Amino acid sequence: xxxxxxxxxxxxxxxxxxxxxxxxxxxxxxxxxxxxxxxxxxxxxxxxxxxxxxxxxxxxxxxxxxxxxxxxxxxxxxxxxxxxxxxxxxxxxxxxxxxxxxxxxxxxxxxxxxxxxxxxxxxxxxxxxxxxxxxxxxxxxxxxxxxxxxxxxxxxxxxxxxxxxxxxxxxxxxxxxxxxxxxxxxxxxxxxxxxxxxxxxxxxxxxxxxxxxxxxxx
Amino acid sequence: xxxxxxxxxxxxxxxxxxxxxxxxxxxxxxxxxxxxxxxxxxxxxxxxxxxxxxxxxxxxxxxxxxxxxxxxxxxxxxxxxxxxxxxxxxxxxxxxxxxxxxxxxxxxxxxxxxxxxxxxxxxxxxxxxxxxxxxxxxxxxxxxxxxxxxxxxxxxxxxxxxxxxxxxxxxxxxxxxxxxxxxxxxxxxxxxxxxxxxxxxxxxxxxxxxxx
Numbered sequence: 001x002x003x004x005x006x007x008x009x010x011x012x013x014x015x016x017x018x019x020x021x022x023x024x025x026x027x028x029x030x031x032x033x034x035x036x037x038x039x040x041x042x043x044x045x046x047x048x049x050x051x052x053x054x055x056x057x058x059x060x061x062x063x064x065x066x067x068x069x070x071x072x073x074x075x076x077x078x079x080x081x082x083x084x085x086x087x088x089x090x091x092x093x094x095x096x097x098x099x100x101x102x103x104x105x106x107x108x109x110x111x112x113x114x115x116x117x118x119x120x121x122x123x124x125x126x127x128x129x130x131x132x133x134x135x136x137x138x139x140x141x142x143x144x145x146x147x148x149x150x151x152x153x154x155x156x157x158x159x160x161x162x163x164x165x166x167x168x169x170x171x172x173x174x175x176x177x178x179x180x181x182x183x184x185x186x187x188x189x190x191x192x193x194x195x196x197x198x199x200x201x202x203x204x205x206x207x208x209x210x211x212x213x214x215x216x217x218x
Numbered sequence: 219x220x221x222x223x224x225x226x227x228x229x230x231x232x233x234x235x236x237x238x239x240x241x242x243x244x245x246x247x248x249x250x251x252x253x254x255x256x257x258x259x260x261x262x263x264x265x266x267x268x269x270x271x272x273x274x275x276x277x278x279x280x281x282x283x284x285x286x287x288x289x290x291x292x293x294x295x296x297x298x299x300x301x302x303x304x305x306x307x308x309x310x311x312x313x314x315x316x317x318x319x320x321x322x323x324x325x326x327x328x329x330x331x332x333x334x335x336x337x338x339x340x341x342x343x344x345x346x347x348x349x350x351x352x353x354x355x356x357x358x359x360x361x362x363x364x365x366x367x368x369x370x371x372x373x374x375x376x377x378x379x380x381x382x383x384x385x386x387x388x389x390x391x392x393x394x395x396x397x398x399x400x401x402x403x404x405x406x407x408x409x410x411x412x413x414x415x416x417x418x419x420x421x422x423x424x425x426x427x428x429x430x
Contacts, residue, residue, distance in 0.1 A: 003308035007294070007301075014296040075290025079347075082267050082286045083309050218270040 001085060001093055008097035018063050022102045023109055026059040030113040041118045048117035049127060049178035055113075056106045056131060057138060057167055063102050064142040065159050067094055068150040068213065077150070081217055087210040095143040095206065103135030119182060126181020130194060134174035137198040140205050141166045147209035151216035170197055219278065220245050220355055220386045221266070226275035227410070228258055228265045234273060234410040236262060241403055243386045245354070248377065248397055251390040253405035259390035260289070262405070263357050266388065285353035287361060291344025295333035299324055299343055302332055307350035318349035321376050322369075337364040345373055349380075356380065358389035370395065 012019040033051050037043060071077040080090050110131050111124045119127065145163035149155035177190035221243040228236045235258040243249050251259045265272050266279070267286035293302050303315045303324075319325050322342040332340060341364050348356055356377075362370050374395045377387055381399075 003305055007297070007305045010301070011294055011296060016296065073290075074292055074294065075288055076292040076294070078264075078269060078288050078290070079286065079292040079306070080309075081269060082283070084283070084311070085309060 001089055004080075004085070004090065004093045005097055008094060009100060012097070012101040018066055019101050020105075022059040022062050023105050025062055026055050026106055026109060027113065029055040029058065030116055033117065044118040045120055045182070048114060048119040049123060049182055050175045051117060052110050052114060052119070052127060053131075053134075053171055053175040053178060056110060056135065057171055059106055060102055060135065060138045060142060061160055061163065061167075063098065064146050064163065065149070065156040067098055067143055067146040069146070069155070072150050077213070078217065081213070087213060088206045091143060091147065091209040091213070092202075092206040095140045095202075095209075098143060099136050099139035103131075103139050107131040107135055122184055123178060123182025126187055127178040130174045130177040130181070130187075130191065133177075133191060133194045133198055134170050137170045137194075137201045138167060140198075140201040141170070144205040144209040144212070147212040147216070150213060170194065173197065219243070220247075220280055221284075221388065222276075222278035223266065224276045224278075226262070226265065226277065227273040228261045228270075229273045230258065230261045236405060236408045237410040239275070239405070239408045243355075243388060245384045245386055246381050248381055248387040248389070248400035250395075250397075250400050250402045251388070251405055252392075252402055257405045257409060259405060260359050263359050263388065263390060264288075267357050280355060282353060284355040284357050285348050285351040286357045286359075287344060287348055288359045289363070291340055292347070293332040293340055293343060296331055298329050298331050299335070300328045302343060303346055303350060306347045310351045310353070312350050312352050315346075315350055318346040321349055321379075322346040322372060338366055338369055341365055342369055342372070345376070349376065354385045356385065356387040356389070358387060358391070360391060361389060362391055362393055362395065 011017050030052065034044060037047070068077060071080065081087055107128060111128055114124055114127060142163050145159050145166070148162060149159045152158065173190040173194040177187045177194060180187045180190065219242050223239060223241050226236070226239045227234060239262065241249065251262065253259055263286070264270050266277060267284060269286070297305070300315065303318060307313060307315050319328060322345060324339070324342060324346060327335065327339060332343065335343065345361060361373060365373065370393070374397055377395070377397060380387065
């Protein structure tokens with residue numbers, strides 16, 4: 001299990017591994033927004049939590065199709081499915097590796113990019129906390145979507161169409177927690193809902209994803 | 219008996235292709251599957267490996283399962299030979315990869331990224347993976363593709379050592395490995411008689427009937 005995690009992390013940081021791609025995409029989206037809506041500070045501050053959450057979500061989406069497609073192409077997925085580690089565990093480890101290389105860097109970068117969008121100082125901690133609680137759900141749901149589309153050639157677009165609707169609850173509660181935090185309101189309810197979504201996704205979806213992979217390998 | 223297959227029927231894409239296949243494999247034995255393209259050698263191997271369910275029949279495998287090597291080698295282009303092999307060794311709970319590197323004459327390439335290997339060298343690395351699994355039953359699908367005569371000799375020697383150590387091998391191959399002791403099973407007589415008679419066929423009939 002640990003070997004698989006280390007391999008995935010090593011692959012992500014090698015040439016062509018895609019590490020940093022999501023982060024650069026997040027940066028560009030965030031920089032583009034002030035150009036689009038104008039540099040007025042009040043407007044930007046109001047939309048900043050939502051923009052940062054949508055940006056993080058789209059950046060996360062970028063790297064999803066790599067999770068299983070590359071292993072499928074070079075035959076590793078067949079070999080992992082016949083290896084002495086359970087396929088549910090493989091899925092869980094791969095989702096965790098995706099979060100470590102995508103969700104965690106996005107979470108750490110978000111406050112810096114918040115400066116660009118004039119996010120109020122009171123909101124930085126809440127934005128980081130909401131992303132920290134919410135991005136694991138994005139990775140696990142995305143891994144499930146990648147498992148569903150693993151047998152398809154050029155399945156990236158279908159993957160986006162499948163996964164984006166499933167991201168809606170996470171987005172709603174994540175952005176709401178960050179917005180309330182920035183405005184100095186109580187954040188307990190959306191944060192608890194967000195944590196609940198993440199806990200539920202982590203508990204259920206690895207098993208569903210492993211079942212989907214078994215069907216797709218036939 | 220290491221592997222027992224009883225009245226196995228396998229399907230590819232919902233269509234039955236092999237029916238009532240039965241054979242047994244003891245420790246120290248090798249069985250070579252023969253038959254024309256499309257007869258179902260790969261499908262049979264994948265079914266025995268547990269990658270797809272059989273349509274009918276029964277398989278008795280050793281509890282620790284089998285090591286499967288398919289058409290693709292499962293190599294990561296940006297990892298070195300040692301890293302690739304070390305990964306699979308750790309997945310199977312082994313730690314020593316030096317004997318496997320030596321058996322496939324990969325020592326001089328140990329630090330080279332897999333993307334800089336030739337097709338034959340990649341294949342040798344893929345086969346070296348079998349040696350680090352520690353599994354007693356090998357399922358090999360066209361193991362000698364893109365190997366030269368010397369490498370085929372290396373591979374045959376590795377299989378022979380595996381058999382001598384109490385292992386067994388089930389392989390689909392077209393070329394002569396020089397394994398004279400291996401038994402040969404021709405799959406042609408087991409071809410499913412009516413290809414549409416699988417579950418898919420029955421479903422399609424019912425589906426069409428609903429709209430008739």
